[in-house]
Amino acid sequence: MRLTVHLDAFDCTRPMAFAILWLDKDTRQWSRKGHHGLDLPEWGTLQVDGGNTLMCGPRDATPLCVLEGLDLKDRSGPFEGETGRAQCCAERGRLLMTGHWHVQCVDNEQAQPEHGLFAAGEEA
Structure with missing residues (x-):
């Protein structure tokens, strides 16, 4: 299952900051598809802790973002529109920024990506 998640509403700290992410529930990886004002790497790993999803970098287990209440272990969810x-x-040494996550799309297909960070094999 792959989710399209929109991060936004960081208006207090960074006006107009947002990120659009793909979260792959099966491989426990995420990739950045668009962003402004949130300095996130292109991809990373996902961990689940106490019903929250922790977005970590590609080579570091330190969370860059915690998506509170987004439980990737929940068999009934997540669902489109969940927030x-x-x-x-995202930037080491900076203050914690509070915003919101929003599930825009849930893709239940098991298709392999043709290109990109999650592609396997010689094409990757």
Whole structure:
């Protein structure tokens, strides 16, 4: 299952900051598809802790963002339109930024990506 998640509403700290992410529930990886004002790497790994999803970098287990209430272990979800609070500290040494996450799309297909960070094999 792959989710398209929109992070936004960081208006207090960074006006107009947002990121659009793909979260792959099966491989426990995420990739950035668009962003402004949130300095996130192109991809990373996902961890689940106490019903929250922790977005980590590609080589570091330190969370960059915590998506509170987004439980990737929940068999009944997540669902399109689901929302929650996001705590991000994408830039080391910066203050924690509070915003929101919003599930825009849930893709239940098991298709392999043709190109990109999650592609396997010689084409990757």
